[in-house]
Amino acid sequence: MPLERSKNSTIYFDNAATSWPKPAAMIAAMIAYNEQIGGSPGRSGHHRSLDAGRIILETREALAELCGCGNSLRIAFTKNATEALNIALSGVLNPGDHVIASAMEHNSVMRPLRYLEAQGVQISVVPCSGAGSLDPEDVRRVIGPRTRLLVVTHASNVTGTIQPLTALGKIARDYGILFCVDAAQTAGALPINVDEMAIDLLAFTGHKSLCGPQGTGGLYVRKGLEKQLRPLMTGGTGSRSEFEEQPDFMPDKYESGTPNTIGLAGLGAGARFVLAEGVEAIRGKEEGLTARFLAGLAALPGVTVYGPPDAASRTAVVSFNIAGVAPSAAALGLDERFGILCRPGLHCAPAAHRTMGTFPQGTIRFGFGYFNKDEEITLALEAIGSLAGDGAPH
């Protein structure tokens, strides 16, 4: 019998939804902002307002370093990846335009696209392999004269499958198509370089591998593209206050209203934590945990694993099913009996589950993070083995 849940022990394997725990420096930065600064950035000009602005600048600079963009002012902050993707998609696509997406997209891409489709935007969803991988040649085949944008998730939130961004970016560049990447699952977890990958629009979220708080995210916009990219909202920016028209420059064009300064203080500290540890080191640790888990699952009868067979082709995300046990029942059992927290179901990505053949029942998803330990993987494998034993026909 594996260890049943002891009172205080929780194993947090829901990092693909939101990361936990957070670095102590992230929490300290948020407290310090509230206790010692508290001003509104970019608004008043007194020294506390400027200090608030400096915090946001430092956060921008850390993000710019993490995505390989030379100028931090090319990043606009948003409340999450969803908002950034909505700006990107509804900002460039017009009725009559054609857009290409992969069949592994999250609903934060699919729903804006379906909404735009109703307004006359034409959509091609390119099928992926059963493991969730997008073949760049399949993208090339659907490019037409009206194709304006290619949007792809860097890594699936369901299977962790990493898409070949460099090859995709090259195709987009060759055909003069804009390339938008959803980096919600990868910013802070995998190396990203917007220039080498020819990315025009990069959406990220702060609360996953960037180790920041919820309510933070952003959009990188390639130089000059802001002239063609409509904002989602307009309003006060602190700049050009004498004009009633929205500023047309980065990042103000997309940053209307008082920002989430306390959140951005935390995001800055989270991103600096990632930079200090090193994305490569974080990736190495997470890949090791994933490889250990995949090897363990392979030895369990009655367990089906989805996505690429190896840890190197995926982020630290593993979707699986246990024969005879519904994903929701498995997740409940893992939580109540073993204190293991994960996410069952469709993970806001029905297209991805259709690709894997797991629609509509879904899967159990484990998402590992930098703070997880080998022992936790061992305990989880014992727990899954126990549930699989319960589910097996007697």
Next chain:
Amino acid sequence: MEEQRYVVFLFPSVSYALKAEKILKAAGIVHKLIPVPRHISSDCGVCLRITEAKEQDVAGALRGKVAWDKVVLL
């Protein structure tokens, strides 16, 4: 004694001014962030004040890194 003359660099927004401040700090160029003087612009933001003699140094340090709108003699 001749009075010290200053110029101000005006930026699209405070984000730009603070980025410029960071660059000048790193370059060791003396500067001061001040509210944009009312007679120059009705913008409510801040600008970077430096001595007139430093104008070319500052422009050189900022060029290609952060855009500014104009330079005005105070």
